[in-house]
Amino acid sequence: MQFGEKLAPLAIVVGVITVSFSAILVKLSSGEPGVIAFYRMFFSALILLPFFMKGHLKEVKLLKKKDWLITFAAGTLLAFHFILWFESLQYTSVASSTVLVTMQPLFAFAGAYFLFNEKISAKAIISAVAAISGSVLIGIGDLQVSGMALFGDVLALISCAFVTGYLLFGQSVRKHLPLTTYTFIVYSISAVVLFLYVLIKGESLGPFETNDWLIFLGLAILPTLFGHSLFNWAIKWVSTTVISMAILFEPVGAAIFAYFILDEAVGSAQLTGGMIILLSLGFFVLTIKRIKVS
Incomplete structure (x- = not known):
């Protein structure tokens, strides 16, 4: 057994723990959603820059005009995914928001079905319907809390659709472009789009307390890069x-x-709906066995 193969399970566990901090860090920040998203992408691209410049700069020549258009679309969708998801956390709970964003596999295969005519089995459809029923249950529970909580749930679902679009657009470019090169370019495009969004909306880019800067950096290092x-x-x-x-x-x-x-x-509706979604998605993934990692 190779050294990497031995460490792979530990890497997955650490990966799950670090991405789980994403929503928590957003909640702890005093910045506005667009600003938080901008600094997350900006610091991510900045950290990747030395690695990109050292051995991947020449790979940019592999990109054709069509690739640039696709990559720009992917970066833009990623930017608005973060805006809407971070915005959703202003209204609904971490549990509701993250479990709804996790419904990405359903959006991915809906997109694959309509865009690429990929067939989906009856079992996958059943599990998808079950997951959607779980999301409805969460929505009903949050509506009982407040209408704004339900609004946050809707934003989380839309952000899930956007991140799925980001993956669908990027998969063709990733086939002939290394991960470091692709992620640096996409993160850079996303950061520029977010910067323009922040300027147009008039959100403040600073000054911030040290705690906020650490949160921005933490978002780049923990869930994004690490x-x-x-x-x-x-x-x-x-x-x-x-x-x-x-x-x-x-x-x-x-x-x-x-x-x-x-x-x-975590309320009873959130707990029940969340369990239905996660169990349904688990069955869905086992049925499809083709989910991509972002």
Whole structure:
């Protein structure tokens, strides 16, 4: 057994833990959603810059005009995914928001069905319907809390659709472009789009307290680079199904952290709906076995 193969399970566990901190860090920040998203992408691109300049700069020549258009679309969708998801956290709970964003596999295969005419089995359709019923249950529970909580749930679902679009657009470019090169370009485009969004909306880019700067940096290092980079590293030794199943534990970790750090309790509707969604998605992933890692 190779050294990397031995460490892959540990890498996946660490990856799940680090991505679970994403929503918590957003909640702890005093910045506006667009600003938080901008600094997350800006610092992510900045950290990747030395690695990109050292051995990947020449790979940019592999990009054709069509690739640039696709990559720009992917970066833009990623930017608005973060804006809407971070905005949703202003209205609804960490548990509701993260579990709804985790419904990405359903959006991915809906997109694949309509865009690429990929067939989906009856079992996958049943599990998708079950997951949607779970999301409706969460929505009903949050509506009883407040109408704004339901609004946050809707934003989380739309952000899930956007991140799915980001993956669908980017998968063709990723086939002939290394991960470091692609992520640096996409993160840079996303940061520029977010910067323009912040300027147009008039959100303040500073000054911030030291705590906020640490949160911005933490978002770049933990869930963005550390978390998903570990998933992408581990995928060399484990199947995409294992990675996809592991990612489904993100809402669980986020809810636990939210309980201890933010004092956010999980209501019965959230708990039941969340369990239905995660179990349905797990069955869906096992049925499809083709989920991509972002």
